[in-house]
Amino acid sequence: xxxxxxxxxxxxxxxxxxxxxxxxxxxCGRSNVGKSSFINTLFNRKELAKISSTPGxxxxxxxxxxxxxxxxxxxxxxxxxxxSKKEREYWGKLVTEYISKKNNIVFAFHILDCRxxxxxxxxxxxxxxxxxxxxxxxxxxxVDKLNQSQISQNTKRxxxxxxxxxxxxxLFYFSALKKRGRKKVLTVLSExxxx
Ligand code: GDP
Numbered sequence: 001x002x003x004x005x006x007x008x009x010x011x012x013x014x015x016x017x018x019x020x021x022x023x024x025x026x027x028c029g030r031s032n033v034g035k036s037s038f039i040n041t042l043f044n045r046k047e048l049a050k051i052s053s054t055p056g057x058x059x060x061x062x063x064x065x066x067x068x069x070x071x072x073x074x075x076x077x078x079x080x081x082x083x084s085k086k087e088r089e090y091w092g093k094l095v096t097e098y099i100s101k102k103n104n105i106v107f108a109f110h111i112l113d114c115r116x117x118x119x120x121x122x123x124x125x126x127x128x129x130x131x132x133x134x135x136x137x138x139x140x141x142x143v144d145k146l147n148q149s150q151i152s153q154n155t156k157r158x159x160x161x162x163x164x165x166x167x168x169x170x171l172f173y174f175s176a177l178k179k180r181g182r183k184k185v186l187t188v189l190s191e192x193x194x195x
Contacts, residue, residue, distance in 0.1 A: 001194055002186060004067045005043045010060035014097055018063050023104050024071045025189065026134075028095070028125055029111035031077030034141045037176035038111060039064065039072060042185060049074065059091070061098065070106075070193050078121045099128050107192055108136035109185070114143050114154050114173070118161045126162055137170040137188060138162065144175040 008018050027035045036049035048064065062074040075098065078091050099105065108129055112118060118126075129136045140158065143151055151173065158165060165171040172188075174181035 001190060002043060002066060005045060005048055006065045007048060008063040008065050008071070010062045012060050014094070014101070017061075017103070018071075020065075021104055022065065022069065022071050023106045023193070024073045025107045025109065025192070026073045026075055026099070026105055027109050027111060028075045029077060029139075029141075030079040030113070030119060030121065033077060033111045033113050034176055035074050035077065035111055038109070038139065038141065038174065039074065041174075041176040041179055041182055042189075059087070061094070067193075070189075073103075073105075078125075079119050095125075096128065099132055099134070102132065105132075105134055107188075108134050109139050110136055111139045111141050111174075112158065114140040114151060115145055117157060123161065137172060137185075138165055139172055139174045139181070139185070141174045141176070143173045143180060144177045 009016075011017060027038065029035055039049040040046060043066070049062065059076050061076065064072040064074070066072060075095050076091055078088070078095070110122070110125060110129070112122060126136075128134075138158065140151075140155070146154065155167065155171075158171070167173075168184065172181045172184050174185065
């Protein structure tokens with residue numbers, strides 16, 4: 001289980017999607033939230049996903065095939081302050097189109113920086129998942145950066161914004177640095193694909 005992971009391709013438009021169809025688990029979140037680190041931590045790989053350095057990487061949709069069974073699809077991050085309005089609009093269009101076409105999406109991980117209040121784009125993304133009935137879990141990432149009482153406070157804040165979240169059911173604490181939360185997330189995936 002989860003032994004075989006392959007980077008398949010990065011695409012910049014919906015015309016270039018991989019031809020082989022598998023069920024998909026999408027990863028969404030603001031840029032720099034730790035999506036690449038999340039992938040590498042889950043599968044114990046150092047460089048399956050390239051961490052924040054490849055130019056343009058944040059604008060592409062990246063496909064990873066796991067056990068020849070399902071794709072992890074890393075969607076472009078949003079909300080990076082230095083991108084132009086045009087680029088933000090392009091992000092919105094690409095991601096909205098991708099999600100709305102379903103593409104065999106069976107689950108979504110919405111990755112959030114546990115230090116930050118959810119942004120408007122986090123809220124629109126959450127709305128989108130609900131309107132397309134995509135089951136999802138929120139990943140509260142970088143918990144190593146906070147102490148326990150800050151984590152609790154920020155958990156309350158996120159639950160006020162997204163009242164359907166329940167800790168350890170569809171909200172998981174995660175730290176790529178400390179490898180915290182990894183097993184719980186793998187359990188979610190094993191229930192989806194290995195039952
Ligand atoms: P992406 O742009 O969402 O793919 O984010 P990356 O995975 O490239 O991570 C962005 C930055 O956050 C990098 O400097 C990572 O080392 C850092 N980072 C990611 N996850 C964690 C975490 O759990 N804890 C800490 N302390 N840093 C993290």
